[in-house]
Amino acid sequence: YAGGPLGGDNNFQKTIDEILYYQPLPIKQIGHYISLKGQVGYLWYPDTEHLLITERFFMGGPNSLRGYQPGSVSPIFIEDDGTHSRIGGNKMVLFSADYVIPLGQTGFKLAFFYDAGNAYNDFEELDLSRLRQDWGVGVRWVSPLGPLKFELGFPINPKPGEDTQVFNFGMGTNY
Numbered sequence: 187y188a189g190g191p192l193g194g195d196n197n198f199q200k201t202i203d204e205i206l207y208y209q210p211l212p213i214k215q216i217g218h219y220i221s222l223k224g225q226v227g228y229l230w231y232p233d234t235e236h237l238l239i240t241e242r243f244f245m246g247g248p249n250s251l252r253g254y255q256p257g258s259v260s261p262i263f264i265e266d267d268g269t270h271s272r273i274g275g276n277k278m279v280l281f282s283a284d285y286v287i288p289l290g291q292t293g294f295k296l297a298f299f300y301d302a303g304n305a306y307n308d309f310e311e312l313d314l315s316r317l318r319q320d321w322g323v324g325v326r327w328v329s330p331l332g333p334l335k336f337e338l339g340f341p342i343n344p345k346p347g348e349d350t351q352v353f354n355f356g357m358g359t360n361y
Contacts, residue, residue: 196238198231202278217288222281225303226312229276242274243305245318248354250280251301253320253339255352261307275305277312286326295326299337319343324354333358 189197204225211218231237247256260272280303287296302317324337335356344350 196231196241198229198237198241200227200229200241202227219286221284221286223283225278225280227278231276239274242276243278244272244274245278245280245303245305246352248335248337248356251303251318251320251339251341252299252322252337252354253301253341253352254318255349258348259303259318260305261310273307275310276308277306277310279303279312279314279317281317293328297324297326297335297337298322299324299339301339331357 187199188194202225204223207222209220209222210216211220227243229242243260244257245251245259246254251259257272260274262270263273264270280301282299282301282303284297284299288294289296298321300319300321302319304313304317306312319342320339321342322337322339324335326336327334335354337354337356339352339354340350341348341352
């Protein structure tokens with residue numbers, strides 16, 4: 187929440203709800219698991235002229251759609267000269283599924299993932315038939331510096347001009 191009785195130039199409310207689910211799998215080799223994540227976000231604001239673009243939702247990168255470049259999935263505004271500008275959305279949805287396999291006692295894990303999500307503009311409905319999708323593979327390592335992720339994502343049905351594979355590096359927890 188920003189603005190209103192708190193003052194300042196921005197007046198908005200931003201909510202992101204997230205649910206995570208981890209399930210160990212009954213496989214002889216202990217440690218295999220699946221993890222599922224769901225996120226929905228909504229940004230409400232009364233005045234579009236004072237909202238910072240950095241508060242809007244942009245998808246892509248290591249913490250959302252891992253098969254797309256960071257910030258590359260968002261509503262687009264077509265300028266007068268025909269160029270496209272990413273403007274971010276005021277709604278977002280994301281679903282992720284990971285299958286994780288420990289590689290012995292090394293601290294390394296192999297992960298396969300699938301993501302689906304999108305960001306939607308102010309007057310667009312949250313349309314699940316327009317989700318952008320990707321899949322990929324990665325290695326996770328609990329290093330002395332903390333958890334590290336190295337992932338290679340592949341968009342499903344990329345649009346013209348989009349990369350056909352994206353490498354992501356992340357530090358910290360899996361989500």
